[in-house]
Structure formats: C-alpha cells, structure tokens
Amino acid sequence: MSKGKFGIHGGQYVPETLMNAINELDVSYNHFKNDEQFNKELTFLLNEYAGRPSRLYYAENAANKLGGAKIYLKREDLNHTGSHKINNVLGQILLAKKIGKKRVIAETGAGQHGVATATAAALLDMECEIFMGEEDTKRQALNVFRMQLLGAKVYPVTSGTKTLKDAVSETMREWSKRSDDTFYVLGSVMGPHPYPQIVRDFQSVISKEIKEQLFEKEGMLPSVVIACVGGGSNSIGAFYSFIDNKEVKLIGCEAAGKGIDTFETAATIAKGRLGIFHGMKSYFCQTESGQIAPVYSISAGLDYPGIGPEHAYLHDTKRAQYVSVTDDEAVEAFEFLSKTEGIIPAIESAHAMYYAMKIAPKMKKNEIIVVCVSGRGDKDVAMIAKYKGKKV
Amino acid sequence: MNKITEIFKDKKTLIVYLTAGDPSLDKTKEYILTIAKNGAGLIEIGIPFSDPIAEGETIQNAMLRALSKNINLDDIFNMVLEVRKKSNIALTFMTYLNPLLSYGYDKFFKKCHETRISGVIIPDMPFEEQSEIKKFSDRYGITIITLIAPTSKERINILAKQAKGFIYLVSSLGVTGVRSKITTNIDTIVLEIKKITETPIAVGFGIATAEQAKEITKYADGVIIGSAVVKIIEEYKENAASKLAEYVSKIKKAITIN
Numbered sequence: 001m002s003k004g005k006f007g008i009h010g011g012q013y014v015p016e017t018l019m020n021a022i023n024e025l026d027v028s029y030n031h032f033k034n035d036e037q038f039n040k041e042l043t044f045l046l047n048e049y050a051g052r053p054s055r056l057y058y059a060e061n062a063a064n065k066l067g068g069a070k071i072y073l074k075r076e077d078l079n080h081t082g083s084h085k086i087n088n089v090l091g092q093i094l095l096a097k098k099i100g101k102k103r104v105i106a107e108t109g110a111g112q113h114g115v116a117t118a119t120a121a122a123l124l125d126m127e128c129e130i131f132m133g134e135e136d137t138k139r140q141a142l143n144v145f146r147m148q149l150l151g152a153k154v155y156p157v158t159s160g161t162k163t164l165k166d167a168v169s170e171t172m173r174e175w176s177k178r179s180d181d182t183f184y185v186l187g188s189v190m191g192p193h194p195y196p197q198i199v200r201d202f203q204s205v206i207s208k209e210i211k212e213q214l215f216e217k218e219g220m221l222p223s224v225v226i227a228c229v230g231g232g233s234n235s236i237g238a239f240y241s242f243i244d245n246k247e248v249k250l251i252g253c254e255a256a257g258k259g260i261d262t263f264e265t266a267a268t269i270a271k272g273r274l275g276i277f278h279g280m281k282s283y284f285c286q287t288e289s290g291q292i293a294p295v296y297s298i299s300a301g302l303d304y305p306g307i308g309p310e311h312a313y314l315h316d317t318k319r320a321q322y323v324s325v326t327d328d329e330a331v332e333a334f335e336f337l338s339k340t341e342g343i344i345p346a347i348e349s350a351h352a353m354y355y356a357m358k359i360a361p362k363m364k365k366n367e368i369i370v371v372c373v374s375g376r377g378d379k380d381v382a383m384i385a386k387y388k389g390k391k392v
Numbered sequence: 393m394n395k396i397t398e399i400f401k402d403k404k405t406l407i408v409y410l411t412a413g414d415p416s417l418d419k420t421k422e423y424i425l426t427i428a429k430n431g432a433g434l435i436e437i438g439i440p441f442s443d444p445i446a447e448g449e450t451i452q453n454a455m456l457r458a459l460s461k462n463i464n465l466d467d468i469f470n471m472v473l474e475v476r477k478k479s480n481i482a483l484t485f486m487t488y489l490n491p492l493l494s495y496g497y498d499k500f501f502k503k504c505h506e507t508r509i510s511g512v513i514i515p516d517m518p519f520e521e522q523s524e525i526k527k528f529s530d531r532y533g534i535t536i537i538t539l540i541a542p543t544s545k546e547r548i549n550i551l552a553k554q555a556k557g558f559i560y561l562v563s564s565l566g567v568t569g570v571r572s573k574i575t576t577n578i579d580t581i582v583l584e585i586k587k588i589t590e591t592p593i594a595v596g597f598g599i600a601t602a603e604q605a606k607e608i609t610k611y612a613d614g615v616i617i618g619s620a621v622v623k624i625i626e627e628y629k630e631n632a633a634s635k636l637a638e639y640v641s642k643i644k645k646a647i648t649i650n
Binding site for chain 1: 441442443445446448449452456459464465488489490491492493494495515516517518519520521523524539540541542543544545547551562565566567
C-alpha cells in the first residue's frame with residue numbers, strides 16, 4: 001500500500017507508467033545504501049572531488065556586530081560547483097551507474113542542480129539532459145552555457161509558467177517516455193517516494209559534519225540551526241542529525257518574495273495548504289479550486305509552490321519552525337555577509353542568514369547559531385545589482 | 393453487471409475524451425451530445441488541472457484554455473446536469489487528485505452520483521494510493537478506473553484482478569498525444585490481461601485514425617480517443633460540432649465493421 005509517508009505527507013502519486021521505475025529505484029537504493037563498496041566510492045567522491053567535509057566557520061565579525069549568540073556558517077558554498085547540490089547528485093549518479101543506467105535527466109530552476117548534475121554526469125560518463133523553464137534559461141543564460149560546456153543537453157520548457165515547477169513536470173513526462181535506461185536525478189527532498197528519503201540521506205552529511213565539527217570546536221550542540229527552504233534539500237540536510245536532539249531549535253526560512261500578504265510570494269507553509277502534486281502529498285501554494293498557484297521569489301532556487309513532505313511533517317509536529325523572509329530582507333543579509341565576512345552567499349542562503357541576524361542579538365553569548373550557507377552568490381551578483389538599480 | 397461494463401456488451405466501444413470548458417462549458421455540453429449521438433459509448437470529461445503530468449501538449453493546452461475561463465467544479469457539475477436533461481450516455485471524469493482534494497472528496501463523489509457520473513480516471517493516483525479516495529467513491533458507487541501501462545509487467549496481475557468498469561490500457565510509454573505508430577506489443581498485453589479478468593479492456597494514448605482504431609479493436613474491447621478530438625476542438629473552437637460528428641462516426645464505423 002501507500003509507501004514513504006511522513007505522517008500524512010509523502011506517498012507515490014505518480015502515473016502507472018512510472019510505478020515500476022520508482023519501485024525499482026526503491027529496491028536498488030535500499031540495497032546500495034548499506035553496500036560497503038558503494039559507500040566507500042561515494043565518500044571518496046565527496047571528499048576528493050567535491051571537497052568535503054565543508055568548513056564550519058566561526059563568523060566572528062558578524063557575531064560581534066550583531067551582539068548576542070555566536071554564529072557559525074556551514075560553508076556548503078565551498079563545495080565543487082558552489083552549492084550543496086553536489087552531495088545528492090554524486091550519490092544519485094553513482095547509484096544510476098551501479099544499476100546500469102546510461103542516461104540521466106534532471107530538472108533545474110536557477111541552474112545549480114542542473115550544473116551539479118551535468119558535472120557528475122561528465123565525471124561518471126553518463127549522457128545528461130537537463131530540463132529548465134524557458135524563463136529561467138533567459139534569467140540564468142550563463143548556467144545554460146555552463147551545462148552545455150559540461151556536455152549536457154539543455155531543453156527549455158515552454159509549458160505552464162515556464163519555471164521550476166514546469167521543469168519538474170516535464171522531466172517526469174520525459175522519464176515516463178524512457179525509464180528503462182534513464183535515471184531521473186531529482187534535486188530536492190520532494191517528488192514520489194523514495195526521492196524524499198534518498199535526497200535527505202545524501203544531504204544529511206551536512207548535519208552529520210556540523211555536529212562533529214561543532215563538538216570539536218565548542219564541545220556542545222548548537223542552540224539553533226537555520227537554513228533556507230524551497231523544496232527543502234539543504235535544510236533537511238542541515239536538520240536531520242539534530243532531529244532527535246530536541247534542545248536544538250530547527251528553523252527553515254521560506255521565501256516571502258514581496259511579502260506573504262501579496263500574491264508575489266513562495267512561502268508554502270505560510271500561505272499554502274494540503275495538496276497532492278509532483279508525486280507527493282504535502283503543502284502547496286494553490287488557488288481556491290486546487291490549481292497550483294504561480295509563485296514568486298527573487299531567488300530562483302526557492303521559487304517553487306510546494307515543500308518536501310518531511311518538512312510538512314516537521315511543521316505538523318512542531319519539531320521545526322518555518323518562517324518567511326522577504327526579498328528585501330534577503331538582500332540586506334546578502335550585503336551584510338559580503339561586507340562583514342567577505343563571503344558572498346547565494347541569495348537563497350541569504351534568506352537563512354537574515355533570520356540569524358534577526359534572532360542573534362536576542363540570544364545569550366554562550367548560545368550558538370549555525371547557518372547553512374547552501375551556495376555561493378556569484379550567480380546572483382548581476383541580479384542584485386539590477387535590484388539595487390545599478391547597471392553592470 | 394457494473395454499469396460501465398454494460399456498454400461493452402456484445403460490441404466494440406468507442407470512448408471519447410474532451411476537456412470541460414474548452415472552448416466554453418456551453419460548447420462542452422453541445423459537443424458531448426454530438427459525440428454521444430454519433431456513436432461514442434462513453435465520454436470522458438476532463439476536469440482541468442493546471443499541471444497535468446500525464447498529458448502531452450494538446451491536452452495540457454486545452455486544460456489551460458479552460459482554466460483561463462475561470463470555470464470551477466460546480467460549473468462543471470451544472471453542465472453535466474444540463475447534459476442529463478437530454479442524454480443517458482455513460483460518463484466518467486478524468487482529472488488529477490488536487491482539484492478533488494481541494495473540492496472535498498465526499499462532496500465530489502456525492503455530486504458524481506447525483507449527476508450519474510459512472511467512474512473516475514485519475515492518472516496521478518496509482519493503485520497503491522487508491523485509499524486516498526476509495527472510501528468516498530465506494531460510498532456513492534463510483535468506479536475507479538484502473539490504468540495499466542506497457543511498463544506494468546508483473547503488476548498486471550494485481551491491477552487486473554481488482555479492476556472494475558473497464559481497464560484503461562495505456563498503449564505507449566510517455567504522455568497522451570497523437571502518435572503515428574503504436575510500437576508497443578499491446579496485443580500481447582491484452583491477451584495477458586484477458587487471462588486474469590473478464591473486465592473489458594479499452595486502449596488509449598496516441599490513437600487518432602480509423603485504421604489504428606480498427607487494428608486495436610481486433611483484440612481490445614474498446615478504443616479511447618482524446619488528443620485527436622481535442623485538436624479538432626482547438627482548431628474549430630465554437631464551430632467544431634459538424635467536424636466532431638464526422639470524425640466520431642468515422643471511427644465508430646471503423647470499429648463496428650470488425
């Protein structure tokens with residue numbers, strides 16, 4: 001019966017054409033996740049190729065300026081390809097290789113997951129095709145060329161709103177045309193079971209490292225872990241090893257866009273309600289009649305109308321708290337971190353940084369906030385300049 | 393006998409799909425009556441959804457056109473009531489789970505019962521997730537149509553055993569849309585299903601021509617035509633009735649001579 005549930009969320013709401021493909025994936029993942037050789041190869045790739053473990057950096061300047069809690073940054077921006085996406089992609093493409101697939105397909109929004117997928121496909125010698133909303137191919141033209149340079153084919157998706165949700169739909173359609181030799185590398189903790197579990201497991205290296213590194217530096221657990229949430233892959237990665245440590249507060253930052261009282265927002269927990277879409281039951285931004293709503297955020301990586309089912313469950317059980325951060329606030333944090341620490345974060349990660357700036361002054365000196373800097377901000381520089389009304 | 397199964401009795405059945413509200417609900421009503429009069433045994437009414445992941449471009453666009461008219465499920469039920477004043481044709485809905493969850497499953501199936509909708513086809517609800525709605529569809533006697541795909545393989549046994557009404561056999565991999573050639577070994581799959589169940593089998597996805605329909609009904613009990621009909625409506629908009637009549641009767645004739 002129904003598999004992969006997190007409370008009432010999750011499941012496998014996909015067409016019959018894909019059922020055997022996701023069942024095959026489930027079986028092979030369960031085999032390889034405990035396979036010694038597989039884990040040895042994956043650890044080798046993560047360490048030698050992607051540059052793990054990523055640093056846990058004490059942002060002393062920021063902490064001094066804000067006053068209050070100590071702030072540590074988990075530097076996923078320092079990974080090869082510049083974001084946390086590589087953690088999941090290396091795992092999935094290695095799995096694809098083990099089960100004899102020849103071709104990988106993936107969706108991408110801003111292009112971070114697409115670039116990571118194209119990178120790992122080049123390394124592991126797989127054919128690679130990326131589906132990207134036509135709007136996003138224009139906004140992130142450089143990433144399109146980057147993927148092509150890595151040997152991938154990029155298809156602009158012209159259906160629906162021509163953005164990330166349509167890219168996911170189109171990749172699912174493509175997978176239903178050809179699944180025998182093709183592996184769908186899903187980029188976030190969403191979609192039908194087993195994807196939310198697979199992506200979470202591959203991303204949980206983030207919180208595993210935070211725990212070890214902070215114990216070494218401070219001999220204690222963090223008081224708060226903060227990460228941005230679109231679909232929710234870097235946040236689930238940053239939260240996962242702390243879920244049983246109830247004293248650690250977990251905070252996910254959604255993109256409020258121009259504000260949760262406007263229609264230009266992507267804050268699913270704040271504005272959405274229970275729905276079924278893209279293979280899962282979870283919370284979705286939708287209209288009164290159950291049509292998926294167009295969403296907006298300055299950050300293409302958070303511009304998605306849903307949230308992963310495990311986050312929906314962590315929200316229901318109140319184990320994690322979800323807050324919304326606007327475009328303006330994220331840009332403020334983007335500039336703050338650049339100026340105080342010399343670290344230009346991805347605009348996605350800046351949403352998490354903003355909330356740390358907000359709560360740190362109210363916390364005690366012996367308390368610790370860990371912010372997951374999920375990616376680097378080079379891709380956003382031109383857009384921020386435009387936002388500030390500057391010509392570059 | 394299940395009321396849907398009855399329409400397959402002693403004859404090959406033509407099932408036609410169209411999207412509610414494309415180009416308008418008044419026209420949908422008119423086209424349903426036209427299609428019924430010209431030989432369709434069952435009509436599948438699409439309830440539009442913004443992001444239909446099992447549909448090709450033709451039906452995706454039809455659904456978006458319908459949604460741009462701001463129609464909702466209550467409007468669609470009212471349209472079906474109007475159809476019911478003139479026709480007893482067997483009707484099913486085809487849609488995705490989210491609009492139904494949003495409307496309320498109990499209310500939806502109650503209204504299906506009231507408007508004599510016999511079944512529902514929900515592409516994003518595989519067998520494993522049927523418990524999502526089964527309590528409600530059973531309460532009001534609405535059949536959940538089972539889909540079987542060329543990739544179903546060892547799943548065929550469990551799917552076919554519980555199937556009621558008719559089995560929707562997906563002819564090809566991928567999504568809906570007109571195809572010039574059906575390349576899967578659909579005849580073998582039909583034979584395999586027939587060993588397991590007496591529930592009639594209708595084949596859909598990619599079928600557009602009288603020749604294809606004739607070929608498929610040599611072994612299957614019925615044929616489902618969707619995108620080809622939606623294309624006629626897309627092209628002729630408010631003036632599609634005579635073209636639809638001509639097309640549907642041609643297909644009906646082709647499968648009757650068999």
